[in-house]
Amino acid sequence: MTLTTDPESARHALTTMWTIRRFEEAVDDMFARGLMHGTMHLSIGQEAVPTGACMALSEGDYITSTHRGHGHCIAKGAKLDAMMAELLAKETGYCRGRGGSMHIADVATGNLGANGIVAGGVPIAAGAGLAVRMRGGSEVVVSFFGDGAVNEGAWHEGVNLAAIWDLPVVFVCENNRYGMSMSVDRAFNVDTLAERAHGYGIPGVTVDGNDPQAVHDAVADAVQRARSGGGPSFVEALTYRWKGHSKSDKNLYRTREEIESWRERDPIAAFEAAVTGGGATAGAATAPALSASDVEECRTLARDRVREAIRTANAAPDADAATLTDAVYAPAGEPIAGGARA
Amino acid sequence: MTTTSDTRPASGPVDSAAVEPRTLTYSEAVREAMAQAMAADDRVFLFGEDVGTYGGAFGVSGDLVHRFGTERVRDTPISELGIVGAAVGAGLAGMRPIVEIQFSDFTAQAMDQIANQAAKIHFMLGGAATVPMVLRAPGGSGTGAAAQHSQSLEAWFAHVPGLKVVMPSTAADAKGLLLSAIDDPNPVIVLEHKLLYKQSGPVPEEPVRVPLGETxxxxxxxxxxxxxxxxxxxxxxxxxxxxxxxxxxxxxxxxxxxxxxxxxxxxxxxxxxxxxxxxxxxxxxxxxxxxxxxxxxxxxxxxxxxxxxxxxxxxxxxxxxxxxxxxxxxxxxxxxxxxxxxxxxxx
Structure with missing residues (x-):
């Protein structure tokens, strides 16, 4: 799939990236104005990774996500109003107000959930891959995580299990250069995190995570390999988070110049330039995928979707404390193994 | 409330007269529950360290690998956090995993996946997903195995909303409670006791459940x-x-x-x-x-x-x-x- 030359793909990729951007900006704004509670981790600047990766997936494929997971949800096809309602503590939110930003899942679209624990989703992804394998399915699991996860024990154990059992899992690292304040330069003694893949006997590549095409190509290769029984792969996508880690972040660990240099590499601006033919990467012989007005349409659509989600969510009833403990345990179903209940 | 004869079903379609009591050891009873569940439902599988050819550190899985194959009685590396996490993922994706942890002490290695993931996912997602999984692990002292292989950790698990915690004390309960645990759509921690593995008692041949939550x-x-x-x-x-x-x-x-x-x-x-x-x-x-x-x-x-x-x-x-x-x-x-x-x- 060539995102920059195929108009439909270009439109989808651009609208998805703008939707993530506008969603995150809206959340940032509501939070700053005291209209939103709790904490959240914004993925502004990283939109190309979930967009490119999820465009390589098919219906039924799974993802596991992270604390910085709004983009993964959106790219996998989650409903914006249910996401926004969750953040606004509404009964109509994905988790009925029980989970908030760090636990949004959309099982219907194969999103097994964001996760508040760094690398928590990695062995879970291996397990979902094991389930697919055992029932003879053809689905693939993409596990998103950040650079920080790559130093967690759970990451190593999950990747190793997927590797020894050839499970259909693609491990996608959003290397945004910092685990909170700890830079990858200080946290790793390897040049690229993809090198870690070789320690588990699986392919590992490093790509430009601000280029949805590069992310897509690497993930699509890995998905194809996983789907055809070739086992897991590791894709490291180099990107950058423009905003702080969370609301407490005063950016003491990085310079204004560094942030500015990455803002100049805005994945959305670069992609717009590429699809309209103005970018350095545009092939001279190819017609631009999108016109300026197409681009404007994508922006407007994204803005309107987010506005509509906010309106719908604000009108919804607040999460109800009367049913707070309802979902602590799932109700019992039928005995699964034959026989009787005593 | 149940009566003293806990091996007999209080009600249900299985006629107690038809259930021929015979004697099994506690570990045989656990194995029989797993075998019956695996025979009845393809989603049920067992995995853990040395559960395959070795037959389990305490011999509980025994010959199951020969009956159900290496896919469904799956040896794992020494990787407790990974395998419990894989059980969470497999459960989320529609399977019914049973994880064996060799000593309950080793659940400390896996505690994130037990307490932060398995226990909380159903709730955190507002009920939108379930994590049906069973974690079996032997606890208790009396084998000369000292401080890291002898603990009784039930209070750790019982303190976490979202987990169910089971402690069978008879062979019949080891089977009946495990069957209920496998049926359950929630994560269930089954704490077996090493000193009980060789104790014998009457155990119904049929897959008779002992309900969770009955003293x-x-x-x-x-x-x-x-x-x-x-x-x-x-x-x-x-x-x-x-x-x-x-x-x-x-x-x-x-x-x-x-x-x-x-x-x-x-x-x-x-x-x-x-x-x-x-x-x-x-x-x-x-x-x-x-x-x-x-x-x-x-x-x-x-x-x-x-x-x-x-x-x-x-x-x-x-x-x-x-x-x-x-x-x-x-x-x-x-x-x-x-x-x-x-x-x-x-x-």
Whole structure:
């Protein structure tokens, strides 16, 4: 799939990236104005990774996500109003107000959930891959995580299990250069995190995570390999988070110049330039995928979707404390193994 | 509330007359439950360290790998966090995994996936997904394995909303409770006891479930109610026998599941006897018997108490190696006899 030359793909990729951007900006704004509670981790600047990766997936494929997971949800096809309602503590939110930003899942679209624990989703992804394998399915699991996860024990154990059992899992690292304040330069003694893949006997590549095409190509290769029984792969996508880690972040660990240099590499601006033919990467012989007005349409659509989600969510009833403990345990179903209940 | 004959189904389509009681060891009963569940449902599988050809560290999985193959009786690397996480993922994606952790102590390696993931996912997602999985692990002292292979950690798990916690004390319960655990759509921690693996008892051949959340009355008594879990149940029963010879009528209750807890049966019994002796192998401070004590004193049974609610627990110390030290670290039959006798005679 060539995102920059195929108009439909270009439109989808651009609208998805703008939707993530506008969603995150809206959340940032509501939070700053005291209209939103709790904490959240914004993925502004990283939109190309979930967009490119999820465009390589098919219906039924799974993802596991992270604390910085709004983009993964959106790219996998989650409903914006249910996401926004969750953040606004509404009964109509994905988790009925029980989970908030760090636990949004959309099982219907194969999103097994964001996760508040760094690398928590990695062995879970291996397990979902094991389930697919055992029932003879053809689905693939993409596990998103950040650079920080790559130093967690759970990451190593999950990747190793997927590797020894050839499970259909693609491990996608959003290397945004910092685990909170700890830079990858200080946290790793390897040049690229993809090198870690070789320690588990699986392919590992490093790509430009601000280029949805590069992310897509690497993930699509890995998905194809996983789907055809070739086992897991590791894709490291180099990107950058423009905003702080969370609301407490005063950016003491990085310079204004560094942030500015990455803002100049805005994945959305670069992609717009590429699809309209103005970018350095545009092939001279190819017609631009999108016109300026197409681009404007994508922006407007994204803005309107987010506005509509906010309106719908604000009108919804607040999460109800009367049913707070309802979902602590799932109700019992039928005995699964034959026989009787005593 | 169930009767003393816990092996017999209280109701249901299985006619108790048709269930031929035969004797199995506790570990055979666990194996039979897993085999019947795997035979009945392709989604059920067992994985863990050395559960395949080796047959399990305590021989519990035995020959299952030869009956169900290496896909469904799956050896794993030494990787507790990874395999429990994989069980969470497999459960989320529609399977019914059973994980064996070789010693319950090793669940410390996997605690994030147990307490932060498995226990909370259903709730955090507002009920939109379930994590049906069973984690089996042997606990308890008495094998000379010292402090990192002998703990009784039930209170850790029982403290986490979202987990169910099971402690079978008989062969029949080892099978029946495990079948219920496999049926359950929630994560269930089944804490087996190493000293019980070779104990035999009548076990129905049919897959007869023992429901989670029903305290078993192992023995009725009028002077004191002894509540015990795990290997302490058989010690309490032996103590009750000796107490009877001394003219003290002690009842013995076995909660069997700590979450959900059938406290009603306990409270009713204590209201009738007026005395409660709560016996656990785990250290006293913060132990599960403290919870049972609180449930008793918060209930109307409080007004019927003739003696302070009393706990007899393991020492607040790690389990030591030397046999004489190990024995001194946890309640023995003599201790139960002495303590129960005091409760009855002094008050």
């Amino acid at each position: 078993a009355v192992r023995r009725t008594g009028t002077d004191v109610t002894i509540v015990a879990t795990g290997v302490m149940v058989s010690r309490a029963l032996e103590a009750a026998e000796r107490l009877a010879a001394d003219g003290v009528s002690a009842g013995v209750l076995d909660p069997r599941t700590l979450r959900p807890l059938d406290d009603r049966t306990i409270v009713d019994s204590v209201a009738a006897t007026g005395r409660a002796l709560l016996v656990q192998e785990a250290p006293k401070t913060g132990g599960f018997m403290s919870e049972i004590a609180a449930r008793i004193v918060e209930s109307p049974a409080f007004g019927r108490l003739q003696a302070p609610v009393s706990r007899l627990c393991g020492l607040d110390a790690p389990i030591p190696y030397a046999p004489q030290l190990e024995q001194a670290a946890v309640p023995q039959v003599d201790d139960i006899v002495t303590k129960a006798g005091e409760l009855v005679r002094r008050w």
